[in-house]
Amino acid sequence: MRNLLPAAALLPLIALGARALAAEASAVPPPGPGLDLINQRCAFCHNTAQIFSQHKSAPAWAATVSQMANRGAEVSPEEEKVIVDYLAKNYGAPDQPATSAPSQK
Ligand code: HEC
Numbered sequence: 323m324r325n326l327l328p329a330a331a332l333l334p335l336i337a338l339g340a341r342a343l344a345a346e347a348s349a350v351p352p353p354g355p356g357l358d359l360i361n362q363r364c365a366f367c368h369n370t371a372q373i374f375s376q377h378k379s380a381p382a383w384a385a386t387v388s389q390m391a392n393r394g395a396e397v398s399p400e401e402e403k404v405i406v407d408y409l410a411k412n413y414g415a416p417d418q419p420a421t422s423a424p425s426q427k
Pocket of ligand 1: 360363364365366367368372373376386387390391393394395396397405
């Protein structure tokens with residue numbers, strides 16, 4: 323009975339953590355040509371969850387993808403662009419204003 327109070331105080335914290343985990347696991351990547359390419363080209367060395375857990379600006383995604391190409395990811399320059407567009411759109415960095423990214427055209 324004496325231990326009941328501390329345990330009760332911790333319960334909301336545990337519930338909160340579990341909910342955060344569930345939200346992460348159920349976040350399904352939106353469909354698109356970029357997703358198809360990522361599943362084909364990027365799931366080779368690591369889980370795509372490693373990709374979709376990140377949030378980066380467009381230039382940062384471009385740097386990551388070309389880094390992966392250097393490591394052995396088989397992506398053509400066109401495919402690289404599709405993948406970067408997809409990731410920047412769906413897994414962008416919300417804290418960075420879009421205007422800070424240099425325009426592509
Ligand atoms: C030839 C193997 C290989 C392929 C193919 C590959 N990666 Fe990776 N990737 C790695 C390795 C090794 C690491 C872990 C080392 C690190 O974090 O620098 C990694 C880490 C990552 C990370 C986490 C680290 C970071 O910089 O954010 C992301 C995101 C990522 N890869 C994205 C991709 C994408 C997108 C593709 C497809 C274009 C891809 N990877 C294809 C080898 C690969």
